[in-house]
Amino acid sequence: MAIMTSSPTLTFNDGNTIPQLGYGVWQVEDDVAEKVVRQAFDAGFRHIDTAKIYGNEAGVGRAIASSGLSAEEIFITTKLWNADQGYESTLEAFEKSLDRLGLESLDLYLIHWQQPKQEKYVDTWKALIELKKRGRVKSIGVSNFTKEGLQHIIDETGVVPAINQVELHPFFNQADLREFNASKGILTQAWSPLGQGGELLESATIAEIAAKHQATPAQVVIAWHLAIGNVVIPKSVTESRIQENFAALNVTLDATDVEAINSLDRGAEGRIGPDPAVSDFA
Numbered sequence: 001m002a003i004m005t006s007s008p009t010l011t012f013n014d015g016n017t018i019p020q021l022g023y024g025v026w027q028v029e030d031d032v033a034e035k036v037v038r039q040a041f042d043a044g045f046r047h048i049d050t051a052k053i054y055g056n057e058a059g060v061g062r063a064i065a066s067s068g069l070s071a072e073e074i075f076i077t078t079k080l081w082n083a084d085q086g087y088e089s090t091l092e093a094f095e096k097s098l099d100r101l102g103l104e105s106l107d108l109y110l111i112h113w114q115q116p117k118q119e120k121y122v123d124t125w126k127a128l129i130e131l132k133k134r135g136r137v138k139s140i141g142v143s144n145f146t147k148e149g150l151q152h153i154i155d156e157t158g159v160v161p162a163i164n165q166v167e168l169h170p171f172f173n174q175a176d177l178r179e180f181n182a183s184k185g186i187l188t189q190a191w192s193p194l195g196q197g198g199e200l201l202e203s204a205t206i207a208e209i210a211a212k213h214q215a216t217p218a219q220v221v222i223a224w225h226l227a228i229g230n231v232v233i234p235k236s237v238t239e240s241r242i243q244e245n246f247a248a249l250n251v252t253l254d255a256t257d258v259e260a261i262n263s264l265d266r267g268a269e270g271r272i273g274p275d276p277a278v279s280d281f282a
Helices: 030-043 057-067 087-101 121-133 147-157 175-183 204-213 217-227 239-250 255-262
Strands: 009-011 017-019 047-049 075-080 106-111 137-143 163-167 187-191
Touching: 030 057, 030 239, 047 057, 057 075, 057 087, 075 087, 087 106, 087 121, 106 121, 106 163, 121 137, 121 147, 137 147, 137 187, 147 175, 163 175, 175 187, 204 217, 204 255, 217 239, 217 255
Parallel strands: 047 075, 075 106, 106 137, 137 163, 163 187
Antiparallel strands: 009 017
C-alpha cells in the first residue's frame, strides 16, 4: 500500500476544497504555536485551525512566514470570537485576525459560537457574506451551530455555510446533526476529535481495532472521522504525536470497525463542552 503524504480534500458547497485532516491549536500558547505549527508542516499537515480567542494567531502567522510554503500550499482557518459579533465589529475583528496571521486573505472564516441569547449571529453571518464578496476570505462557515441556528441564517440570507465545526468524537458522534449538515450541503468538522482525558483512547473497542490494524488508538479514532466524512483537526504539542496523527491517513477501517466505533456513542451524556443551544459567554 502506498504511503499517503498529503491529506485528501473535501469540496465545499462553494466549490473550494479543504484538506480533510488538519492541525488544531486550541490551548497552545502563542510562543509555542510557531514551533508546533512548523512541526505540523514538517509532518505533512497543510491545514491549520486557529481562532482569535486562542491567542495564538500571531504565532501561527510566524510559522507560516518561516515555513517557506506559499499561500496556495496551505489552508488557514480562524474564527470570530463571541464578543466581536455584530456586522461592523465582525468586519473589524476579521482584519485584525488577518493582520496577526500576516495574511492578505483567508481560506476559511467561522463564527465561533452561535450565542443565541446574543441575537447577533444573523448580522454576523451577513458580515461574513460581505467579506467573501470582497474577496477577503474564500469560504465562510460556522462553529458550534445547532440545526435551528443553521436553518435561521440560511432562511435570512439564502447563503448556506460551507462547514459547521462542532464537538464530535465516538462518545458524542452527533449523527443527527451530521445528517442535517449533509442534507444542506454543509461539511461537518470535528473539534475534540479524540475526546478528553484519555477515556476514549483507553476503550477496549478502540484498543482491539488498533491491534487489528497495528495502529495507535489515536490513529484509529482519526481514521474513523475520515471514514465517516468528517473534517478533523487533532491537536498535540508533542512532535512524535503530531507525526503519528498525520500517519492516521494510512489506517483504513472496514465497515465492521466503523460500526463498532459508532456503537460507542453516548448521546448527550457524551458531550464534553458547552451546549451551543444555550451557551452564552463572551
